[in-house]
Amino acid sequence: MALLQDMAHAKINLFLHVTGRRDDGYHLLDSLAVFAGAGDHVTLSATTPDDEDSLTVQGPFSEGLEADSNNLILKAARSLRHEMGTTGRTLPATALRLEKHLPVASGIGGGSADAACALRLLTRYWHLPADMATRAAPTLGADVPVCLVQKATRMEGIGDILTPAPSLPEMGILLVNPGVSVSTPSIFRRLAATGGITVRPSLSFPEAGWPTLDALIAFLRTTENDLQPHAIAQEPVIATVLEQLAALPDVRFSRMSGSGATCFALFDSAEKAAEAARHLARQDAARDWWHWAGPVLP
Numbered sequence: 284m285a286l287l288q289d290m291a292h293a294k295i296n297l298f299l300h301v302t303g304r305r306d307d308g309y310h311l312l313d314s315l316a317v318f319a320g321a322g323d324h325v326t327l328s329a330t331t332p333d334d335e336d337s338l339t340v341q342g343p344f345s346e347g348l349e350a351d352s353n354n355l356i357l358k359a360a361r362s363l364r365h366e367m368g369t370t371g372r373t374l375p376a377t378a379l380r381l382e383k384h385l386p387v388a389s390g391i392g393g394g395s396a397d398a399a400c401a402l403r404l405l406t407r408y409w410h411l412p413a414d415m416a417t418r419a420a421p422t423l424g425a426d427v428p429v430c431l432v433q434k435a436t437r438m439e440g441i442g443d444i445l446t447p448a449p450s451l452p453e454m455g456i457l458l459v460n461p462g463v464s465v466s467t468p469s470i471f472r473r474l475a476a477t478g479g480i481t482v483r484p485s486l487s488f489p490e491a492g493w494p495t496l497d498a499l500i501a502f503l504r505t506t507e508n509d510l511q512p513h514a515i516a517q518e519p520v521i522a523t524v525l526e527q528l529a530a531l532p533d534v535r536f537s538r539m540s541g542s543g544a545t546c547f548a549l550f551d552s553a554e555k556a557a558e559a560a561r562h563l564a565r566q567d568a569a570r571d572w573w574h575w576a577g578p579v580l581p
């Protein structure tokens with residue numbers, strides 16, 4: 284019987300600037316990440332005391348995703364056990380279940396969101412201090428810290444310096460993935476190979492936030508996703524997705540998230556996003572694409 288459950292929501296980078304490169308090859312970023320209602324479901328059940336933590340994976344995007352020790356959910360469990368290592372406290376084994384609804388390797392942080400979700404669930408189940416999950420998160424991936432927070436956040440550093448975003452307007456979002464998986468390292472490698480770090484003046488967020496979608500969009504138009512041209516060069520279908528999004532009824536803004544291939548479009552409401560999704564689904568080009576429409580989380 285499931286004891287605890289939580290959702291691993293999709294992370295969307297409304298903009299993503301690459302501002303530098305560290306000696307270890309990791310890139311310095313500036314990004315505004317928000318979370319959509321779309322997400323994977325993770326449940327935790329108790330298991331017999333002698334068992335190891337286990338994982339089963341189901342759901343529409345489970346195919347090809349191994350439930351083995353490389354899965355970020357089991358890595359999250361190991362990282363917390365490692366953090367506890369020196370205290371001598373025994374943590375009971377758990378049976379974790381992932382229902383995978385987000386496309387894998389798609390720029391919306393699915394694996395990172397799962398890892399963060401597992402950290403939240405295990406911290407609750409094992410009654411661990413919250414800062415243990417905060418310490419473990421960056422060891423699991425650059426997007427895991429922001430996914431642990433799961434709220435609109437400015438990401439800086441390599442994704443490890445987080446500041447709550449100022450207030451955002453209500454809006455609807457449509458996420459579209461054309462069914463190509465994109466490896467994040469390959470897109471950063473493409474960017475590095477072109478020496479392509481754009482020097483910009485530092486960006487300031489309005490302290491009072493963006494009271495309307497118009498205000499947010501005016502701000503987003505001063506920004507870019509620096510990974511987008513490199514992802515399009517690798518997967519030209521992303522340009523087709525962006526063309527389709529820009530042509531949707533009532534669309535206000537569209538762009539690629541993260542390292543792709545998922546693109547997003549913003550609307551005045553979740554209802555308008557859902558209406559646009561129905562329109563998109565009728566287009567031949569989009570017949571096999573994954574999409575999700577709904578609210579951006581507050």
Ligand SMILES: C[C@](O)(CO)[C@H](O)COP(=O)(O)OP(=O)(O)OC[C@H]1O[C@@H](n2ccc(N)nc2=O)[C@H](O)[C@@H]1O
Nearest residue numbers: 308309310395424425426427441442467468471541542
């Ligand atoms: C593109 C973003 O999704 C934006 O939110 C993230 O920066 C990527 O986060 P992620 O997928 O959790 O990334 P990781 O799994 O930690 O890193 C994958 C690879 O991407 C590159 N990488 C990642 C993050 C970063 N700030 N600089 C990088 O250069 C590195 O080559 C790294 O080996």
Ligand SMILES: Nc1ncnc2c1ncn2[C@@H]1O[C@H](COP(=O)(O)OP(=O)(O)OP(=O)(O)O)[C@@H](O)[C@H]1O
Nearest residue numbers: 354355387388389390391392393394395397426541
């Ligand atoms: N639970 C998981 N869900 C998805 N991918 C996982 C998981 N565990 C391990 N992985 C591996 O992590 C890699 C990245 O997957 P993920 O879905 O997080 O990419 P992404 O959406 O591009 O993330 P980001 O936006 O953080 O770059 C995949 O190649 C996959 O094999």
